[in-house]
Amino acid sequence: MxxxxxxxxxxxxxxxxxxxxxxxxxxxxxxxxxxxxxxxxxxxPPSFATDAIANAKEMWAKYPPTLGNAEFRNAVRNWLVRRYGIEPGFVDPERMIVPVSGTREALFHIALSAVARGAPKGKGKVLMANPFYHTYAGAAVVAGGEPAFLPAGPETSFLPDPDAVPADLLREAAMVYLCSPANPQGSVASAEFWQRWLKLARQYDFLIAADECYAEIYTDAPPPGAIEAAQASGSCDNLLVFHSLSKRSSAPGMRSGFVAGDARYISRQAQLINYGGVAVPLPVLAASTLLWSDEEHVxxxxxxxxxxxxxxxxxxxxxxxxxxxxxxxxxxxxxxxxxxxxxxxxxxxxxxxxxxxxxxxxxxxxxxxxxxxxxxxxxxxxxxxxxxxxxxxxxxxxxxxxxxxxxxxxxxx
Incomplete structure (x- = not known):
């Protein structure tokens, strides 16, 4: 660099x-x-999570598999079904879910994948709201792309308006980071917001990285999810959703989350983990499986x-x-x-x-x-x-x- x-x-x-x-x-x-x-x-975090790590201590002697295990992936799929009301078969846990060592790392890695895919087509821009979570811009720069900042002030309820993005910028976009509830403002995106962005992503062939790490902390109604909009459209094409136990379960030190969505990008994410990422250790996966299966602590x-x-x-x-x-x-x-x-x-x-x-x-x-x-x-x-x-x-x-x-x-x- x-x-x-x-x-x-x-x-x-x-x-x-x-x-x-x-x-x-x-x-x-x-x-x-x-x-x-x-x-x-x-x-x-709940004591049952730390107990699960202690009870799986023999698994520290094993390299963790990149895709985790079926128990974890099924727990995530079941949580997506409960939380967002999607059909059980909409997200295939074998091809469309990957555990990640914290979503910050996963949000960083996805830019490497998206920019590499888009660059040969002249698509090197990485779109994000302004203000933004710093990992988005850092990832764009490291990936060899160019951050492009979208207005997200009080006039648009602190979320980037898809209808206001110039067509030339959309044609050059490799991906867009969208966060709801937003960091830092706490704004909640509507189902219509996600639908409008999905339509653009497919029209111009860029990826939506939906950062939903704060989705379980809300004031009134649960925030709509990007995956709900995807089901309404019939597929997860051009969409990945990112969820974490750091906020949901008050477990930032566990470094555990997941990415779900477009199987093409899930495969690329898994390749990046294989080459230079960190797979989630099996004892942590055991605890994570329990945390995604429990709502009381949330x-x-x-x-x-x-x-x-x-x-x-x-x-x-x-x-x-x-x-x-x-x-x-x-x-x-x-x-x-x-x-x-x-x-x-x-x-x-x-x-x-x-x-x-x-x-x-x-x-x-x-x-x-x-x-x-x-x-x-x-x-x-x-x-x-x-x-x-x-x-x-x-x-x-x-x-x-x-x-x-x-x-x-x-x-x-």
């Missing part, structure tokens, strides 16, 4: 930039630092997150209006200047958040659409968050009073 690409890759990593912003700045207020910058659930997780969002509404609602998202566990707050707010929250209250501008790029108008925002991850127990949210409100209100900036939640507009 040449030096220009190395530098381009570095600019997409938000936590590198956050570390630089806060370098040498003492966390203040006499408070224990609380890291609300990273989407890493701080809860324990319901308990949602109750916990709802309690946290209720606390956020109480503390921050008087400043921002409605802050509760449709899904996911992030607050996306318009604070006027995300970098300044992040710096002062760390300096005054020992709370680390992520400036929204670090998750976005300057658009055609010359502005960074994420710059006014901060992303706040509510990934601790509600009791731990209650005091932190009150401190956060105090700091942000003082910034409002000092700067005369009228803050307003994007969702409250």
């Amino acid at each position: 040449n030096q220009d690409r190395v530098e381009s890759l570095a600019q997409f990593h938000p936590f590198t930039r956050l570390n630089k912003l806060l370098e040498g700045v003492q966390s203040g207020g006499g408070n224990t630092p609380l890291l609300l910058s990273l989407g890493e659930p701080q809860f324990q 319901t308990a997780n949602r109750v916990r997150y709802q309690a946290s969002f209720d606390l956020a509404e109480k503390a921050l609602g008087p400043i921002f209006g409605k802050v509760k998202p449709g899904g996911g566990f992030f607050l996306w707050l318009d604070v006027g200047d995300g970098e300044k707010a992040a710096l002062e929250l760390w300096r005054q209250a020992a709370i680390k958040v992520l400036p929204g501008g670090y998750m976005a790029r300057v658009d055609a108008t010359g502005r960074n659409p994420g710059a006014p925002y901060i992303r706040v991850a509510l990934v601790y127990e509600p009791a731990q968050l209650a005091g932190a949210l009150e401190r956060m409100a105090g700091v942000l209100k003082s910034l409002v009073d000092a700067g005369g900036h009228k803050l307003a939640s994007a969702r409250g507009r």
Whole structure:
């Protein structure tokens, strides 16, 4: 990789930039630092999962098969049937499901596959919303493609409008990353949204990578899934869905998820794992099989997150209006200047958040659409968050009073 690409890759990593912003700045207020910058659930997964790993200890002596085992794939297929109401035969567990060592890795690898497939046809663009999850852009650069950023502001409910994408860009697209509930804003895509994008993907022959890692964390109704739209269209062609136990089951350290969909791309994903990826170890597969088969712990997780969002509404609602998202566990707050707010929250209250501008790029108008925002991850127990949210409100209100900036939640507009 040449030096220009190395530098381009570095600019997409938000936590590198956050570390630089806060370098040498003492966390203040006499408070224990609380890291609300990273989407890493701080809860324990169910004990039956850790017991399953311990009970399968003899399997650490075996190389894990790339496609996992039938028990895991069937558990995933059955979960897709329960969760999205698809027909049991719509997704073939033998050809259309592959376990992955975390969906971040899988989302990265799929760009290598899609860009390699598209490049001979002049299709090297990798489309994504702006703001975006940094792995999407990093994967595009490493794959030798070119990130193409689609507007996803409040005027489109923080999701990229398929009808607004120029035809020339669609013709050059190797793939598009679409995330629902969205990271960072928590917006939930409708069934119609998925259907419109699927129609374009097939018309212009590009892949949809549907990142649905937050699909089990929601406020009201369960978010529609891309695979539902695929069934309505009759096939999974040009679609892969990505799901993870990191958020659903509060098990980020297990590094376990799955990819399902278009058998052509599943085969290519398996080849990438064979050559340079990491197959999911058999003890982890045993635990994962149980987790995909259980809903009780997922319901308990949602109750916990709802309690946290209720606390956020109480503390921050008087400043921002409605802050509760449709899904996911992030607050996306318009604070006027995300970098300044992040710096002062760390300096005054020992709370680390992520400036929204670090998750976005300057658009055609010359502005960074994420710059006014901060992303706040509510990934601790509600009791731990209650005091932190009150401190956060105090700091942000003082910034409002000092700067005369009228803050307003994007969702409250």
